[in-house]
Amino acid sequence: MARAIPTSRRLAFTALAWIIGLLIFFPIAWIILTSFKTEAVAIADPPVFVNFEWTLENYCLVGLFPEADAQGNGGWLRGLMCDPDTPQRSDYTRFLMNSIVIALGSTLLGLLIAVPAAWSMAFVPGKGTKNILLWMLSTKMLPAVGVLYPIRLILIELNMLDSKGSMIFILTMINLPIIIWMLYTYFREIPVEILEAARMDGAGLKEEILYVLTPMAVPGIASTVLLNIILAWNEAFWTLTLTTVDAAPLSAFIASYSSPEGLFYAKLSAASAMAIAPILIMGWFSQKQLVRGLTFGAVK
Amino acid sequence: MSLKTVLGATTALAICAAATTAFADGHATTITIATVNNGDMIRMQGLTEVFNETHPDIIVEWVTLEENVLRQNVTTDIAQGGGQYDVITIGTYEVPIWGANNWLTSLDDLPESYNIDDLLPAIRGGLTVDGTLYASPFYGESSMVMYRTDLMDAAGLEMPDAPSWDFIREAAIAMTDRENDIYGICLRGKPGWGENVAFITATSNSFGARWFDEDWTPQFDSDEWSNTLNFYIDLLNEAGPPGAANNGFNENLALFQQGSCGMWIDATVAASFVTNPNDSEVADRVGFALAPDNGLGRRANWLWAWSLAIPASSDAPEAAMAFINWATGPGYVEIVAEREGWANVPPGTRSSLYENQAYLDAAPFAQMTLDSILSADPTNPTVDPVPYTGVQFVAIPEFAGLATEIGQVFSSALAGLMTAEEALAAAQALAVEEMDAAGY
Numbered sequence: 001m002a003r004a005i006p007t008s009r010r011l012a013f014t015a016l017a018w019i020i021g022l023l024i025f026f027p028i029a030w031i032i033l034t035s036f037k038t039e040a041v042a043i044a045d046p047p048v049f050v051n052f053e054w055t056l057e058n059y060c061l062v063g064l065f066p067e068a069d070a071q072g073n074g075g076w077l078r079g080l081m082c083d084p085d086t087p088q089r090s091d092y093t094r095f096l097m098n099s100i101v102i103a104l105g106s107t108l109l110g111l112l113i114a115v116p117a118a119w120s121m122a123f124v125p126g127k128g129t130k131n132i133l134l135w136m137l138s139t140k141m142l143p144a145v146g147v148l149y150p151i152r153l154i155l156i157e158l159n160m161l162d163s164k165g166s167m168i169f170i171l172t173m174i175n176l177p178i179i180i181w182m183l184y185t186y187f188r189e190i191p192v193e194i195l196e197a198a199r200m201d202g203a204g205l206k207e208e209i210l211y212v213l214t215p216m217a218v219p220g221i222a223s224t225v226l227l228n229i230i231l232a233w234n235e236a237f238w239t240l241t242l243t244t245v246d247a248a249p250l251s252a253f254i255a256s257y258s259s260p261e262g263l264f265y266a267k268l269s270a271a272s273a274m275a276i277a278p279i280l281i282m283g284w285f286s287q288k289q290l291v292r293g294l295t296f297g298a299v300k
Numbered sequence: 301m302s303l304k305t306v307l308g309a310t311t312a313l314a315i316c317a318a319a320t321t322a323f324a325d326g327h328a329t330t331i332t333i334a335t336v337n338n339g340d341m342i343r344m345q346g347l348t349e350v351f352n353e354t355h356p357d358i359i360v361e362w363v364t365l366e367e368n369v370l371r372q373n374v375t376t377d378i379a380q381g382g383g384q385y386d387v388i389t390i391g392t393y394e395v396p397i398w399g400a401n402n403w404l405t406s407l408d409d410l411p412e413s414y415n416i417d418d419l420l421p422a423i424r425g426g427l428t429v430d431g432t433l434y435a436s437p438f439y440g441e442s443s444m445v446m447y448r449t450d451l452m453d454a455a456g457l458e459m460p461d462a463p464s465w466d467f468i469r470e471a472a473i474a475m476t477d478r479e480n481d482i483y484g485i486c487l488r489g490k491p492g493w494g495e496n497v498a499f500i501t502a503t504s505n506s507f508g509a510r511w512f513d514e515d516w517t518p519q520f521d522s523d524e525w526s527n528t529l530n531f532y533i534d535l536l537n538e539a540g541p542p543g544a545a546n547n548g549f550n551e552n553l554a555l556f557q558q559g560s561c562g563m564w565i566d567a568t569v570a571a572s573f574v575t576n577p578n579d580s581e582v583a584d585r586v587g588f589a590l591a592p593d594n595g596l597g598r599r600a601n602w603l604w605a606w607s608l609a610i611p612a613s614s615d616a617p618e619a620a621m622a623f624i625n626w627a628t629g630p631g632y633v634e635i636v637a638e639r640e641g642w643a644n645v646p647p648g649t650r651s652s653l654y655e656n657q658a659y660l661d662a663a664p665f666a667q668m669t670l671d672s673i674l675s676a677d678p679t680n681p682t683v684d685p686v687p688y689t690g691v692q693f694v695a696i697p698e699f700a701g702l703a704t705e706i707g708q709v710f711s712s713a714l715a716g717l718m719t720a721e722e723a724l725a726a727a728q729a730l731a732v733e734e735m736d737a738a739g740y
Binding site for chain 1: 332334336337338339342345346361363364365366367369372373376380381382383384385494495548549550553554555557558560573578579
């Protein structure tokens with residue numbers, strides 16, 4: 001029988017959870033608030049929280065409301081929301097599309113490689129499986145800058161600098177150890193007897209992975225996918241050093257608003273808010289799957 | 301219409317569209333310009349369409365990056381011959397080193413209309429290696445004193461055009477009113493070779509100090525350096541804002557604009573920010589003076605120019621040259637003035653701008669900016685002779701890394717974590733180790 005928790009303790013835990021949650025969320029809330037301020041209000045001392053004249057100017061400037069294209073299509077929202085004198089400095093849509101393509105592409109490619117790899121290590125472990133797992137993890141301990149030059153030289157030779165294809169491949173390779181480790185952990189929780197039963201019923205390797213293993217591991221795969229998308233979305237070192245125009249994602253978009261000489265906090269905040277918004281929305285709608293996957297097998 | 305027909309027609313249309321685009325692109329040259337995020341550069345980016353009116357065959361792509369990221373990306377790209385950029389924005393620190401390494405394309409072929417002799421000598425000298433111009437200045441800056449005229453009056457003092465450090469200290473203490481959050485002086489304290497090291501190095505020049513002697517022996521154990529660092533720390537402790545060790549250009553700009561600084565010694569480019577009534581609460585109460593000195597023949601002002609250059613790896617040097625000629629030629633300021641007013645033209649590069657009455661009327665800080673730039677000499681920056689060029693930096697490849705470490709030591713001393721003497725001893729040890737390792 002479950003032990004009853006006193007109401008006072010429950011309330012205290014709830015309050016503590018809220019305080020911790022709000023503390024963690026505060027920087028994001030502050031970025032969002034600052035994005036609606038003028039530069040002068042953004043640096044005001046003491047800081048102004050909500051009692052200021054809210055403006056969409058920063059969002060207009062960083063390109064949330066795109067201008068009409070060369071044929072005159074679109075731009076009506078900009079006409080409604082923005083002062084005609086406010087120029088549009090960035091092509092947000094281009095950066096956003098690059099982020100989506102690179103994050104989704106690297107995640108899908110990673111899954112294609114990681115699912116069979118994790119399956120083999122979880123269900124057909126060999127003598128060296130543990131060593132291979134540790135070796136894969138050890139590659140994450142290498143400072144990224146240590147391999148920057150060789151990778152750049154290879155891309156120059158292949159004429160693939162500033163290409164979405166190369167970024168998908170590189171981010172896949174960078175995140176692959178984590179994907180394999182996560183999937184391996186989830187797969188280990190699935191009783192091998194179920195797979196054996198499927199084999200006795202005539203399932204081949206393909207059917208076993210596709211129709212038995214994968215459906216049972218969906219929460220784990222879903223959380224792996226979500227985590228990998230977040231990692232790829234937030235990646236800045238490789239995207240900033242290997243892309244310029246064609247493949248530049250939202251990390252480059254944010255970097256373009258950082259300045260050591262001149263106050264651009266409000267604009268930088270608007271750019272940051274627009275860069276994190278898609279991933280924040282995705283995380284909000286998939287939080288149930290994410291939590292379920294991350295706690296998968298935690299309680300037996 | 302069958303699905304097959306629709307698919308066929310769509311494919312044909314797509315092929316036609318692709319072919320048309322390819323044809324159009326085949327007649328145009330695309331140049332990628334890497335630049336930093338500041339007001340003048342953003343304005344240039346916004347005027348791309350004006351450039352395209354006269355150069356419709358050149359497509360301009362912009363890559364705007366934070367200064368340090370830009371420096372790292374461009375260095376890597378040039379060193380490896382990546383060819384990602386056709387025009388790069390670099391400073392006076394990089395040009396002598398990169399030019400000597402043959403990483404940059406000579407700009408000696410700029411057309412006569414560029415009027416190279418109009419460039420300010422100090423700026424031109426900082427961008428020239430062995431008589432060859434390797435970068436064209438887009439805007440130039442020095443540093444000067446910006447001060448609150450009302451607070452100076454209230455303190456019963458009058459700022460001379462060329463103040464001494466003793467006067468600055470006296471005025472800073474007199475203007476400080478901690479109860480009302482007014483601090484006599486705001487200076488850079490945030491660690492970084494472009495932050496506190498730039499300011500302290502320029503200050504050290506006016507105290508007779510130098511980074512290295514003629515044999516490249518570090519000089520942080522000299523009395524001149526001790527005087528410099530002790531003065532800087534004492535001044536900020538007596539009359540600076542709390543947490544000065546965390547303040548860089550932006551933090552001090554915010555403090556000054558809110559009325560919390562009596563004086564601020566920093567880049568001349570800040571003059572247009574602090575006098576802009578849209579952003580600054582004290583816009584109508586700002587005066588300017590030359591950076592201070594100690595009567596030793598060197599003032600504490602620096603020299604910097606953000607300039608446009610063509611990396612040797614560019615595959616479109618002609619188009620890049622055309623852009624540089626447009627953006628840094630004499631006609632560019634006219635374009636900016638016509639569209640955004642004379643106060644917004646990029647300053648500090650050409651003599652003709654300071655002979656233009658419309659500009660002098662619109663920019664009350666113009667003459668002081670010019671005087672500050674002219675009084676800086678990057679080829680002879682210190683009281684005693686040195687083997688390097690650069691006023692607030694030493695134009696050697698090792699400087700950025702070494703100065704970043706030394707900046708952290710100086711910032712720690714300002715924060716009270718160590719004494720000035722301990723900081724200088726640490727700086728000396730760092731410099732000796734670095735220079736030995738580099739084989740100087």
